Amino acid sequence: MTAIPDPDLLARAAACLDGGGTLLLPTDTVLGLAARADLPQAVARIFALKDRPAEKNLPVMVTGTEQLIAIGAVIDETVRRLMASPFCPGPLTIALALDSGRAPDWLAGRQELAFRIPDDAFLLALIARTGPLTVTSANRSGKPTPDDTEGALAQLTAAPDMVIAGRSRGAQPSTLVNCRHHPPQIERQGAVLPADLAPYMAGAA
Numbered sequence: 001m002t003a004i005p006d007p008d009l010l011a012r013a014a015a016c017l018d019g020g021g022t023l024l025l026p027t028d029t030v031l032g033l034a035a036r037a038d039l040p041q042a043v044a045r046i047f048a049l050k051d052r053p054a055e056k057n058l059p060v061m062v063t064g065t066e067q068l069i070a071i072g073a074v075i076d077e078t079v080r081r082l083m084a085s086p087f088c089p090g091p092l093t094i095a096l097a098l099d100s101g102r103a104p105d106w107l108a109g110r111q112e113l114a115f116r117i118p119d120d121a122f123l124l125a126l127i128a129r130t131g132p133l134t135v136t137s138a139n140r141s142g143k144p145t146p147d148d149t150e151g152a153l154a155q156l157t158a159a160p161d162m163v164i165a166g167r168s169r170g171a172q173p174s175t176l177v178n179c180r181h182h183p184p185q186i187e188r189q190g191a192v193l194p195a196d197l198a199p200y201m202a203g204a205a
Contacts, residue, residue, distance in 0.1 A: 001020050004006070004121060005121055005125045005126075006086055006198075007074075007120040008122075008197070009122075010122065010125055010126060010129070010163065011075040011098055011124075012162070013025070013162060013164065014126060014129045014130055015127055015144040016124070016161055017034065017035065017036050017049075017094050017130045017131060017133065018036065018133040019090060020035075020036070020041055020042045020161040021035070021042065021160070021161030021162060022034065022042060022046055022049065022110075022144030022158075022162075023035070023070050023160060023161065023162045023163075023164065024046050024138050024149060024152060024153070024160040024162070024163045024164065025122075025123075025130070025150055025163075025164040025166065026167060026169060026172070027118055027120060027123060027135065027165065027169070028089075028090065028091070028118050028119045028120040028123070028169055029091050029168075029169065029170040029172070029173055029174055029191060030137045030138070030145040030168045030169075030170060030172075030173050031133065031137065031138040031139075031146065031147075031148070031149065031152050031166070031167075031168050032135045032136065032138055033046050033049060033050065033134045033138045033156075033160060034046075034061075034134065034137055035135060036125075036130055036131065036132075036134070037060045037099055037106060037131070037132040037134045037135065038104060038105075038106045038131060038132070040106060042134075043058065043123070043134050045133060046058065046128060046136060048157060048188070049127055049156045049159075049160060049178060050139065050140055050141050050156065050157075051140050051141050051157055052136075054062050056066060057110070057112075057113075057114075057118060058134050058136045059093055059113075059114035059115060059134070059135065059136065059176075060063055060113065060114070060115050060116075060132045060135070061115070061116050061117070061118055061123065061132065061133045061135045062115050062116075062117060062118060062132050062181055063117065063124055063127050063128050065083070067127075067131070067132055068175075069102075069113060069114070070097075071102075071103060071104055071107060071113070071132060072098045072099045072100070072101070072102035072103030072107065073096055073097075073098060073113060073115070074094065074096055074097040076096070076097075076100065076179065077175075078179045078201065079094055079096050079143045079179050080194050081101075081200045081201075082094050082176065082177060082179070082184075082200050083117075083125055084195075084199070084200075085200045087117055087175075087192045087196070087197070088111055088117055089117040089119040089120075090117075090118075090168065090174075090191075090192075091119075091123075091172075091173075091174040091175060091177065091190060091191035091192055092116065092117055092174055092175055092177065092192050092197075093115065093174040093176040093177070093180060094114065094115060094116070094179060095112055095113065095114040095115075095176065095178040095180060095187070095190075096112070096113060096114075096115070096179050096180065097111065097179075097180050098110055098111060098112065098113050099111060103199040104143055110156065112173070112178075112180055114176060114178075116135075117130075118135075119201060123135075136165070137173055138152040138155075138156065139152065139155055139157045140156060140158075141153060145168065145173070146168075147167055147168045148166070148168070149164075149165045149166060149167075166194075171191075172190045172191045173188070173190045173191070174188075174190050174191060175188060175189055175190040175192035175193075175197065175203065176188035177192070177197065183201065185202050186205045
């Protein structure tokens with residue numbers, strides 16, 4: 001976990017996001033691009049910055065179970081086990097089902113959502129202020145994520161609205177487990193190895 005967040009930097013970052021801006025910043029894995037998940041124009045800006053196909057949905061970052069429930073997430077036993085693992089908070093992304101009756105308008109029509117809880121004091125404090133954030137790696141689609149903000153800015157199609165300079169803290173992105181499959185499936189292998197996840201995925205019917 002990182003040090004206590006700088007309150008001035010936190011306030012400026014939150015103001016940027018609340019105003020519909022995009023933010024480039026280090027995360028606890030690779031460099032990330034962030035926007036408020038409930039502001040469609042801000043999320044569309046991330047797609048444009050990455051030159052990413054619009055049909056490829058992006059994950060969100062949340063602070064924990066309370067925010068997940070508020071956006072209609074279906075937290076079954078497998079999801080609970082993975083959230084209780086040593087990798088959450090951390091480099092584990094979990095895809096789960098959504099309850100359309102509880103999901104907000106920005107998730108209308110979606111049946112699935114991938115989320116991650118970051119192991120980073122600044123990000124957690126930021127998400128507590130703004131609500132769930134769409135956060136994705138700060139690379140142009142199809143290219144590796146640069147190690148520093150200078151490399152990311154050179155690769156993106158334009159500059160984000162705010163940049164918090166820094167370097168990647170991890171060589172790999174998070175590992176993605178889809179819990180809508182039975183048994184759950186690893187759809188992207190990243191920082192967490194399958195063998196390490198096996199005890200928390202066992203027993204899912």
